[in-house]
Amino acid sequence: MQTRTEGAAAQVPRQKRGVIGRFANMSALRRQQAYYAILFILPGLAVYLIFMVYPFLNTIYLSLTNWNGVAETKDWVGLSNYARMFGDGAVLKSFYNNVIWVILGTILPVVIGLFLALILWSGARASLLFRTLFFLPFILPLVVVGIVWQWLYNPLFGPVNKILDSVGLDQLSRGWLGDSNTALYAVLVAGIWGTFGFVVVVLLAALQNVDVSTVEAAMLDGANWFQRARHIIIPQIGPQLTMVTSITLIGDFSVFDLIFVMTGGGPGHASEVLATYTYKAAFVQNQAGYGSALAVLITVLSFVSAVVFVRLRERQR
Amino acid sequence: MRRGSQQQRITSGTPNGTPWLGSVAKYLVLGIFAALVLYPLLLIVSTSLKDPLDVTANPFSLFTSVRFTNYLDAWTLGGFGGYFWNTIVVTVVTLIGVLTLSTLAGYALARFHLPGESIIFFTFILGLMIPFFSVMIPLFYELRDLGLLGSKAAVILPAIAGAHGFGLPLGVFLMRSFYMDLPEELADAARVDGAGEFAVFWRVMLPLSAPGVAVLAVLVFFQTWNNFVLALLYLPGTENQMLATGLYLFASGRTQDTELAAAGSLIMVLPVVIFFLMFQRQFIRGLTAGAFM
Numbered sequence: 001m002q003t004r005t006e007g008a009a010a011q012v013p014r015q016k017r018g019v020i021g022r023f024a025n026m027s028a029l030r031r032q033q034a035y036y037a038i039l040f041i042l043p044g045l046a047v048y049l050i051f052m053v054y055p056f057l058n059t060i061y062l063s064l065t066n067w068n069g070v071a072e073t074k075d076w077v078g079l080s081n082y083a084r085m086f087g088d089g090a091v092l093k094s095f096y097n098n099v100i101w102v103i104l105g106t107i108l109p110v111v112i113g114l115f116l117a118l119i120l121w122s123g124a125r126a127s128l129l130f131r132t133l134f135f136l137p138f139i140l141p142l143v144v145v146g147i148v149w150q151w152l153y154n155p156l157f158g159p160v161n162k163i164l165d166s167v168g169l170d171q172l173s174r175g176w177l178g179d180s181n182t183a184l185y186a187v188l189v190a191g192i193w194g195t196f197g198f199v200v201v202v203l204l205a206a207l208q209n210v211d212v213s214t215v216e217a218a219m220l221d222g223a224n225w226f227q228r229a230r231h232i233i234i235p236q237i238g239p240q241l242t243m244v245t246s247i248t249l250i251g252d253f254s255v256f257d258l259i260f261v262m263t264g265g266g267p268g269h270a271s272e273v274l275a276t277y278t279y280k281a282a283f284v285q286n287q288a289g290y291g292s293a294l295a296v297l298i299t300v301l302s303f304v305s306a307v308v309f310v311r312l313r314e315r316q317r
Numbered sequence: 318m319r320r321g322s323q324q325q326r327i328t329s330g331t332p333n334g335t336p337w338l339g340s341v342a343k344y345l346v347l348g349i350f351a352a353l354v355l356y357p358l359l360l361i362v363s364t365s366l367k368d369p370l371d372v373t374a375n376p377f378s379l380f381t382s383v384r385f386t387n388y389l390d391a392w393t394l395g396g397f398g399g400y401f402w403n404t405i406v407v408t409v410v411t412l413i414g415v416l417t418l419s420t421l422a423g424y425a426l427a428r429f430h431l432p433g434e435s436i437i438f439f440t441f442i443l444g445l446m447i448p449f450f451s452v453m454i455p456l457f458y459e460l461r462d463l464g465l466l467g468s469k470a471a472v473i474l475p476a477i478a479g480a481h482g483f484g485l486p487l488g489v490f491l492m493r494s495f496y497m498d499l500p501e502e503l504a505d506a507a508r509v510d511g512a513g514e515f516a517v518f519w520r521v522m523l524p525l526s527a528p529g530v531a532v533l534a535v536l537v538f539f540q541t542w543n544n545f546v547l548a549l550l551y552l553p554g555t556e557n558q559m560l561a562t563g564l565y566l567f568a569s570g571r572t573q574d575t576e577l578a579a580a581g582s583l584i585m586v587l588p589v590v591i592f593f594l595m596f597q598r599q600f601i602r603g604l605t606a607g608a609f610m
Contacts, residue, residue: 015408020535022476029508030430030513033428033429033430033514034429034430034431034432035431036425036514036515037425037426037434038431039433040419040421040422040424040425040429041386041422041425041426041437042516043418043421043422043433044419044421044422044485044489045422045437045440045441046485047414047418047474047478047485048440048441048444048478048479048484050474050478050499051452051456051459051474051475051477051478051480052444052475052478052479052480052484052485052486053440053443053444053458054455054459055454055455055459056447056452056453057453058455058459059451059452059454059455062454062455067457106506109579112350115346116347116350119343119346119347120347120485122343130347130351132368132594132597133351133355134350134351134354135352135593135597136354136590136593137354137357137358139539139543139589139593139600140543140544140586140589141542141543141560141561141564141585141586141589142543142544143543143545143561143562143564143565143585144361144564144585144586145579146356146553147564147568147582148358148361148582149357150568151360151364151377151575152357152360152377154377157377159356159360159377159378162377175353175503193353193354193357198604201601202601205601226337230330233559247604250369253448254448254449254450254601256450256506256546257545257546259572260549261483261545261565261569274450277449278450278453278454278603279453282454282457283457283550284455288454288458292454292455293455293456295450295451295454296451298448298450299447299450299451301444302448303446306446
């Protein structure tokens with residue numbers, strides 16, 4: 001085994017590490033390095049394989065069974081869990097909600113964040129203070145964000161309804177989280193509150209590298225603020241803009257904490273998303289098999305959105 | 318300073334004059350967003366200081382009464398003291414685990430020659446694309462069968478493995494790219510001086526990678542401290558409950574002690590905010606570096 005290992009390593013030319021070649025005892029060093037490499041990698045690899053890779057493969061396997069989490073045997077049911085998803089109204093509703101969340105929950109923080117970053121960059125006083133302030137919600141635990149927004153939406157005493165009443169829009173006030181027309185959007189607002197600051201910080205950093213002379217030239221040509229932003233500044237921060245968009249986009253398909261804390265997916269399935277429904281299927285209704293199929297769906301959707309995104313980025317380069 | 322004023326002239330205002338109008342609009346927008354961010358934060362602080370009677374009378378008006386005993390009550394009666402220590406233990410052990418294992422593996426993958434190392438690296442990277450929900454269900458039964466369910470290890474081990482997104486896959490990725498950028502000559506110099514491979518790593522390379530380790534540590538701290546769903550699923554008992562789930566159970570429970578929920582929120586948030594103000598730079602660098610795959 002050892003000689004084979006050494007032989008395989010020797011066959012691979014490594015020009016980058018040519019310095020090592022100066023040593024006369026190269027093969028001995030390599031053998032020693034391979035031994036150390038195994039020693040260094042193995043503990044981490046073991047933990048990772050046992051608690052990530054194995055359960056991941058197991059999810060795929062369970063999705064093909066009708067296991068209920070308790071029974072000794074796991075009956076193979078083929079793709080019937082997947083077929084069932086398409087006839088399940090709650091899954092369709094969850095998927096629809098997820099798509100809304102992905103679209104609005106990505107676009108709005110990015111647009112708001114970009115706008116604020118541009119304002120701060122154009123030389124506002126105390127811009128560091130504003131930057132830190134805007135970033136604060138992003139570092140808060142989502143449980144805390146959910147709890148405080150529940151207070152804000154409180155039907156009787158909540159400041160949201162109080163403000164609406166005081167400006168004469170009392171016909172708009174309602175139990176925002178209990179009304180099936182508004183529940184999802186009310187949670188979404190809390191989600192946007194928690195993410196836009198991240199966009200501000202990343203884009204403000206990117207803006208520091210914008211070539212000011214190009215902006216100056218556009219200004220002399222009579223371009224207004226929006227024209228300058230759209231045609232001169234934004235193209236120069238393209239990669240970072242794509243990056244923040246991708247981070248929010250990919251995370252949005254597995255949104256869970258905020259919805260779980262604020263509405264639990266309710267009322268009914270009004271604010272249900274795939275992650276909360278998967279949780280319920282697997283741990284409330286004990287359908288480990290069906291829940292696993294839903295988990296595979298989330299994985300595929302996240303993966304597809306990541307791939308689409310990487311493609312978009314490549315086109316930019 | 319000079320550059321700032323030059324920039325201001327170029328990027329604000331309109332070409333035809335009236336720059337003050339643009340300036341007023343600018344601060345109006347900033348002010349509105351600052352208020353939108355600040356109000357909920359102040360609401361937590363103010364509610365955590367309120368008298369219970371005052372909470373029922375003026376639930377969401379700011380600073381109508383001030384008393385500090387709510388924190389004491391939340392800490393003892395609300396059980397947040399216990400949750401706090403559990404969260405510290407889980408976070409610290411997870412941190413040590415992720416940092417140790419990913420510096421070792423990242424260094425080996427960057428510097429040692431091992432057949433199949435690219436396959437091992439790719440396997441680790443795959444973890445960055447696996448959302449928690451795709452391991453959540455079997456992991457529950459796996460932890461149950463190992464007898465770990467309800468113990469701190471039920472959160473720590475999956476967190477180290479990367480179930481909450483900031484474990485070994487991210488750590489190995491970050492540390493490997495960090496070690497690739499360090500000059501090999503330093504290691505060779507140490508080898509010439511007779512240092513063994515472990516000493517090269519421990520004495521030479523690890524200290525040089527301190528900035529990278531700091532970035533990783535800050536990310537892992539935030540993610541583990543704030544994590545909700547791992548504790549929700551794998552700590553069904555109350556004994557080892559963490560702050561996120563403890564707070565959720567308390568706030569959604571039958572007793573509506575809003576002022577104690579607020580005090581509990583603050584107990585959870587305060588270390589995060591302090592940590593953030595201390596390590597802002599590392600945090601932002603890590604978030605952006607992790608995304609540039």
